[in-house]
Amino acid sequence: MDEYKKFLADRLLSDEQPITYRLLSRALGIHVNTAKEMLYDYHTYQNGIKAESIHATYVVYGTKTQNNTAEDGDVEMSSSMPEHEPLSETVPTTTLALIRQENLEAALAEYQEVVSIHVYSLAPGPQRDVSLLYDVAKSLAEYTSKEDPLTAGEKYGTIRNLNVRRRDRQARPKPGFSTTSQPAKAQPPQAQPIVPVKSEPAATKKPSPFEVAAAAAKLKKQPSSQTPSSSETPTSSATKPTPALKRGGSGGIMQSFAKAKPPKPKPEPKKEEDTEMALSDDGEADDEDIAKEKAEYKDSDAVRKSRKQREEELRRVMEDDDEEEKSEEEPADEEMEEAPEPEPEPEEEPKEKEEEPAETTVTTTNGRRRGRRKVMKKERVMDEQGYLVTIQKPGWESFSEDEAPPPKKPAIGSSNSSTPASSAGKAKKPTGKGAQGNIMSFFAKKS
Amino acid sequence: MVSLNDVSGSLLHKPTDSAHSVGTRTDSQYKPLTTFNLSHQRSYQQQYGDMYFLRLTKIKPAVEEVAAAAWERTVIGDETAKQVERALDVRQGELCWVVGTVYMNLQNKPNILEDVSKDRWISKPDPVHKYFKEDETEEIMLEDDSGRVRLVGDILHKIGLATGCIMAVMGTENSNGEFEVIDVKFPDLPPQPERWALSGQPGTQGNGVKKVKDEDQEMSGQTGGKRKKVAIISGLAFSGSDASYALELELLLEFLLGEVLSPDAQSELSEISRLIVAGNSISGSDVKPVTEEENKNKKYGYDASAYNAVPSQLFDEFLAEILASIPVTLMPGPQDPANSSFPQQPIHPAMFPNAREYTNPPGSKEPGWLDIVTNPWEGEIDGWRALGTGGQNVDDVYKYVNSEDRLGMMEAMCRWRCCAPTAPDTLWSYPFQDDDPFVLKDCPHLYFVGCQPEFGTKVVSGPAGQSVRLITVPSFSATKEIVLVDTETLEVTKVKITAA
Numbered sequence: 001m002d003e004y005k006k007f008l009a010d011r012l013l014s015d016e017q018p019i020t021y022r023l024l025s026r027a028l029g030i031h032v033n034t035a036k037e038m039l040y041d042y043h044t045y046q047n048g049i050k051a052e053s054i055h056a057t058y059v060v061y062g063t064k065t066q067n068n069t070a071e072d073g074d075v076e077m078s079s080s081m082p083e084h085e086p087l088s089e090t091v092p093t094t095t096l097a098l099i100r101q102e103n104l105e106a107a108l109a110e111y112q113e114v115v116s117i118h119v120y121s122l123a124p125g126p127q128r129d130v131s132l133l134y135d136v137a138k139s140l141a142e143y144t145s146k147e148d149p150l151t152a153g154e155k156y157g158t159i160r161n162l163n164v165r166r167r168d169r170q171a172r173p174k175p176g177f178s179t180t181s182q183p184a185k186a187q188p189p190q191a192q193p194i195v196p197v198k199s200e201p202a203a204t205k206k207p208s209p210f211e212v213a214a215a216a217a218k219l220k221k222q223p224s225s226q227t228p229s230s231s232e233t234p235t236s237s238a239t240k241p242t243p244a245l246k247r248g249g250s251g252g253i254m255q256s257f258a259k260a261k262p263p264k265p266k267p268e269p270k271k272e273e274d275t276e277m278a279l280s281d282d283g284e285a286d287d288e289d290i291a292k293e294k295a296e297y298k299d300s301d302a303v304r305k306s307r308k309q310r311e312e313e314l315r316r317v318m319e320d321d322d323e324e325e326k327s328e329e330e331p332a333d334e335e336m337e338e339a340p341e342p343e344p345e346p347e348e349e350p351k352e353k354e355e356e357p358a359e360t361t362v363t364t365t366n367g368r369r370r371g372r373r374k375v376m377k378k379e380r381v382m383d384e385q386g387y388l389v390t391i392q393k394p395g396w397e398s399f400s401e402d403e404a405p406p407p408k409k410p411a412i413g414s415s416n417s418s419t420p421a422s423s424a425g426k427a428k429k430p431t432g433k434g435a436q437g438n439i440m441s442f443f444a445k446k447s
Numbered sequence: 448m449v450s451l452n453d454v455s456g457s458l459l460h461k462p463t464d465s466a467h468s469v470g471t472r473t474d475s476q477y478k479p480l481t482t483f484n485l486s487h488q489r490s491y492q493q494q495y496g497d498m499y500f501l502r503l504t505k506i507k508p509a510v511e512e513v514a515a516a517a518w519e520r521t522v523i524g525d526e527t528a529k530q531v532e533r534a535l536d537v538r539q540g541e542l543c544w545v546v547g548t549v550y551m552n553l554q555n556k557p558n559i560l561e562d563v564s565k566d567r568w569i570s571k572p573d574p575v576h577k578y579f580k581e582d583e584t585e586e587i588m589l590e591d592d593s594g595r596v597r598l599v600g601d602i603l604h605k606i607g608l609a610t611g612c613i614m615a616v617m618g619t620e621n622s623n624g625e626f627e628v629i630d631v632k633f634p635d636l637p638p639q640p641e642r643w644a645l646s647g648q649p650g651t652q653g654n655g656v657k658k659v660k661d662e663d664q665e666m667s668g669q670t671g672g673k674r675k676k677v678a679i680i681s682g683l684a685f686s687g688s689d690a691s692y693a694l695e696l697e698l699l700l701e702f703l704l705g706e707v708l709s710p711d712a713q714s715e716l717s718e719i720s721r722l723i724v725a726g727n728s729i730s731g732s733d734v735k736p737v738t739e740e741e742n743k744n745k746k747y748g749y750d751a752s753a754y755n756a757v758p759s760q761l762f763d764e765f766l767a768e769i770l771a772s773i774p775v776t777l778m779p780g781p782q783d784p785a786n787s788s789f790p791q792q793p794i795h796p797a798m799f800p801n802a803r804e805y806t807n808p809p810g811s812k813e814p815g816w817l818d819i820v821t822n823p824w825e826g827e828i829d830g831w832r833a834l835g836t837g838g839q840n841v842d843d844v845y846k847y848v849n850s851e852d853r854l855g856m857m858e859a860m861c862r863w864r865c866c867a868p869t870a871p872d873t874l875w876s877y878p879f880q881d882d883d884p885f886v887l888k889d890c891p892h893l894y895f896v897g898c899q900p901e902f903g904t905k906v907v908s909g910p911a912g913q914s915v916r917l918i919t920v921p922s923f924s925a926t927k928e929i930v931l932v933d934t935e936t937l938e939v940t941k942v943k944i945t946a947a
Contacts, residue, residue: 037461
């Protein structure tokens with residue numbers, strides 16, 4: 001008894017599983033046409049022993065009998081379209097049919113010509129539903145999954161194509177190689193832990209060992225820069241120190257930011273600014289390093305906390321800003337004063353401003369200092385030719401202030417001086433100064 | 448009537464000792480064009496009006512030529528017909544002809560202005576079988592960049608029209624301000640390139656190739672020529688739930704691989720040099736429409752767990768298996784995972800983890816063994832210029848006309864020189880700004896449309912000797928039919944697979 005008969009007997013009689021010619025061909029590693037013949041041979045052999053024990057399904061390929069044969073004079077047909085003409089040409093149709101052995105005779109009668117016929121499958125019993133064969137066809141993958149379709153096809157009789165092109169880097173390895181490629185993957189070129197997701201494509205591609213190494217190196221390169229973002233557990237501890245580093249670094253950014261804000265020109269509140277910077281640098285991290293930032297988000301508690309703090313801080317600063325608004329005007333004024341080119345005023349009214357107090361006479365009563373001091377006043381007048389001329393002339397002004405000692409810095413001195421001719425804007429200045437005091441106290445409170 | 452003894456290619460005998468040969472597939476001369484590829488950095492900011500302008504400017508000279516030849520010195524009554532440049536220049540009572548774009552107002556046609564005014568903002572309109580309605584008088588207008596005139600006349604009902612086609616009409620304006628059409632002209636088929644215009648005939652370059660050709664000729668002396676075929680298929684509709692045609696798909700696979708059948712027939716199968724998949728490879732019926740109630744519970748109206756990867760996996764396995772033997776051109780269709788607006792861009796190769804080995808690496812010039820292309824697609828197959836679509840263009844024109852003749856619609860599109868006239872009105876389209884690729888510059892030799900209800904084919908010819916093979920490719924899932932085109936004669940045969 002031939003080997004294939006044993007196999008078929010096992011499969012059909014013992015396991016009671018249907019089998020197709022393809023499955024037989026894959027299982028035994030033979031040409032499909034030989035498999036078809038074997039199926040036929042076994043079918044006659046087994047049914048010779050015991051009638052109706054094995055049922056076959058046939059493939060019949062050919063032309064069915066038609067009433068009208070195909071016409072070829074299509075050009076003529078389409079040029080003029082009489083109404084009775086069918087919309088489409090009739091074309092020769094070949095039918096590939098799967099037919100159960102019970103229906104074979106009847107089915108063949110429908111054919112005008114049969115080009116080929118062979119056994120498609122055998123089954124242990126009458127097959128009511130041929131679509132069950134689909135499941136058999138699907139199980140074929142068990143036999144073929146390890147093979148390269150390009151080389152295996154020749155063995156089974158698949159029509160080969162000499163021009164087939166595949167991407168080299170993804171070429172499937174010959175079965176022998178697959179074992180060697182495994183260790184190649186296992187030793188990464190760098191000490192970095194392989195992120196499982198990253199290494200999987202390499203596994204499915206199964207390139208030759210050299211290519212694996214190269215590909216792995218390529219793959220590793222990217223993760224190495226992104227590792228903190230893609231894998232949290234091994235690297236989160238490593239990234240933890242980075243926020244501290246950043247704090248120092250981002251302080252610079254914050255400082256420049258602070259400089260742009262006019263309401264904080266005082267050197268005193270520097271401490272507060274520092275804390276604020278430290279708190280807000282979480283936000284700054286967005287600009288710096290996404291990976292770091294991501295890692296930072298991992299210890300979410302800390303982040304959330306600092307976030308909250310920062311938000312609160314921000315809110316307070318905002319409220320503060322409202323209060324400060326008045327004082328904001330003052331520095332702006334100062335700037336104007338110091339501007340070498342004062343804004344041209346349409347009116348002739350001289351605008352007097354003062355500079356560098358020269359002499360002061362001070363009396364202190366009830367903790368308040370009052371007195372007069374000599375200042376240089378700027379006076380702008382329009383001369384005969386219509387030009388605005390600024391002249392400096394010495395003058396006296398009276399002042400009163402809190403217990404603070406007489407200001408030594410010219411900037412402060414100038415800020416709290418007021419002239420008799422001061423307009424409404426000038427009148428604000430004392431309040432402005434008060435507001436500034438409030439800010440100071442605010443900042444002091446905070447620390 | 449055939450009895451078992453008559454069958455020539457029978458394998459119903461004992462295994463023979465002689466080894467079975469393995470067929471070698473004929474190679475495919477193939478050169479795809481990138482006519483319908485869109486830039487990756489495309490913008491959707493443009494207005495659609497430019498498309499109509501471009502189409503009119505590109506096609507108008509051709510129509511004018513045809514119209515002038517037909518209507519020059521035509522005298523009706525005492526009047527001689529003369530051309531007017533713009534639709535608004537038509538004067539009442541004057542016999543004249545004018546070129547413009549057809550716009551049709553039909554009862555069931557979706558109307559964006561209506562949607563806006565009624566505050567309807569659904570993303571997908573309800574499918575309409577036909578915009579056309581028998582009992583109702585449709586409005587046909589001819590417009591250009593100056594304005595539009597309403598067309599009346601019996602002739603309009605005899606010919607099929609669709610929004611967006613360019614035509615010339617001759618007639619007069621009546622007292623109602625309507626244009627009474629006496630005759631219409633279309634640009635007719637565009638010039639047809641010679642065979643091998645793009646790829647160059649094999650054998651004219653290089654000695655090696657020539658030898659092959661000589662062999663071919665020798666063979667043709669003996670056996671009547673080695674024929675070459677292209678298989679076109681559509682609507683494979685791989686499905687995760689519907690297995691009613693799964694066995695047919697398996698037989699199709701064996702057919703394409705050349706494993707089924709007997710040696711003689713197998714060598715016939717090796718003549719099939721290429722498989723073209725014209726849309727709907729993956730079934731859309733697996734996607735259950737989300738009901739309103741379900742929708743409420745989900746945050747974004749989409750449940751990722753409902754995604755079924757099986758259809759695309761099955762298709763991927765199918766492709767990976769046949770690609771070892773036959774090159775494939777894959778076009779997307781209405782149900783495939785590609786953009787839904789015309790021109791559909793290639794399905795991303797990431798959908799095919801196994802079959803993508805056969806695609807070309809990005810940036811390579813050579814067409815891939817698995818060539819994932821656009822819909823519509825244009826290219827040269829064995830020297831013949833081929834144009835194919837996934838069927839949306841015909842399906843949409845079909846809704847405009849009172850006819851079932853889809854081949855006639857394909858023919859009309861060729862004669863209109865526009866393969867998607869209803870874009871961008873009722874066929875969703877990319878807003879082209881610089882060029883309307885739907886305008887046919889070259890007349891194809893082979894024009895196939897996928898995902899159609901039934902098979903059909905015919906040849907149409909043009910005034911300058913053009914001849915176009917039209918094919919409607921049926922959905923495999925419904926008809927189990929494969930279309931085979933002989934690439935020497937452009938003759939069509941089909942194969943029907945039954946498993947019952």
